Amino acid sequence: MNRTDGYTTDVTYPAFFYKEMQPLWLSSVGLLLGFTPLDVTRPFSLCELGCGTGTNLLVAAACHPQADFTGVDFNEAHLQAARAAADAAGLTNIRFVHSAFAEFSASDGRQYDVITSHGVWSWIAPQHRAGLLACVTAGLKPGGLFYLHYMSHPGSSSMIPLQNLLNVFAQQIPAPSDRQMAMALKLVRQLADQGLFVDQPELLRHLANLESRDPAHLAHEFLTDHWQPQHAVDLHQQIGTTGLSFLGSADVFNNIDPALSIPGNLQGLIRQTGVPVLAETLKDMARNTHQRMDLFQRDPHPLQREEWIQALLDMVITLLPRGHGGGPAVFATPIGDVEAPQDQIDALLHSLADGPQKVSQLVHLPAFAGNLGALLQMLQLLMMQERVHPVTPGAWSDTYHADALGQWFAAHGVPLMLFGECGTAVANAAGA
Secondary structure, three states: OOHHHOOOOOOOOOOOOOHHHOHHHHHHHHHHOOEOOOOOOOOOEEEEEOOOOOHHHHHHHHHOOOOEEEEEEOOHHHHHHHHHHHHHOOOOOEEEEEOOHHHHHHHHOOOEEEEEEEOHHHOOOHHHHHHHHHHHHHHEEEEEEEEEEEEEOOOOHHHHHHHHHHHHHHHOOOOOHHHHHHHHHHHHHHHHHOOOOOOOHHHHHHHHHHHOOOHHHHHHHHOOOOOOOEOHHHHHHHHHOOOEEEEEEOOHHHHOOHHHOOOHHHHHHHHHOOOHHHHHHHHHHHHOOOEEEEEEEEOOOEOOHHHHHHHHHHOEEEEOHHHOOOOOOEEEEOOEEEEOOHHHHHHHHHHHOOOOEEHHHHOOOOOOOOOHHHHHHHHHHHHHOOOEEEOOOOOOOOOHHHHHHHHHHHHOOOOEEEEHHHOEEEEOOOOO
């Protein structure tokens, strides 16, 4: 694979961690949406397509020693770094495969409980998107979850001319991709300062944002001839051809009451919309959605109401470091700052300061007075802010691998702290 296929191979993609890709998070989101969750206490398998240097898989493997993990990537340098980290942490439940997606689909022969892919969909060539879907078609078990992140309309639509300009400039520069990106940004900035975007102020905002980011990261995302945001309805129809159904968003904010995520004058209309794909389209328009983290399932199994309520009540929640010390109940969202009831936020954080608690305990706090819906909404807002997190059911005692991986991260400048009982990691002070 080369640049014309949409995947940069001459520079390494920086280490990024996304909590939404972790098994316990995906299981919890499925349960919150009313579907049979993945049982993360038993052996399961997860495959990440386009795994980069493996940060997300390494965290998952360290936190779930009973499970098996596979990472697939086109860039051998990525995989060498990932294997070095796995070896240093003593992780034997993870493998990394150097392959294009179509070839991996044809040769792998395994099936997975979870398949994830973050980012690459939006910038690889059409034949490689087809290969990615082939992996899902052949490799996802019945009941399996598929997480897909992609750039979306309408929020990313205005980025198209800027991405094209950066890519055209970069192609004229004989240098490594990260250097091409840095120089292309400087050229575009010179043009912008001469008034190129005077009638397109949104492009100026995009440019300022890009200038603050790592050129190696941007090279992977923007130096491609195939950069393509998508409408959710089009992508959902395409995914539907593989036999999967859309459950909701792995970004819990997008699943909560529209009153907190949609401008007020549109809330009623969207609630009344009986066609799911139309509702998603309207929500994206109302939020000016730039990117989506969609969660699909093969042969989904909705829980019966009583079974669902009991499973929700049995969830255990704990504080993460950002949750200690309380704080204002203001949440930055795509539609601006949203203020949640301060008494509910304070009650939750104060109660959880005493240790992990079941939802069945939290719902009886005076601030909620038995209102499970209000509690779950506040918990999801706090999950979004990385102030609270679900806890793995049962006892979690295998700290060795999580500690070893944490030491490797610290030694190599990866600013993450692992929380094995939560199956996740959070940015430490250096990376906050």
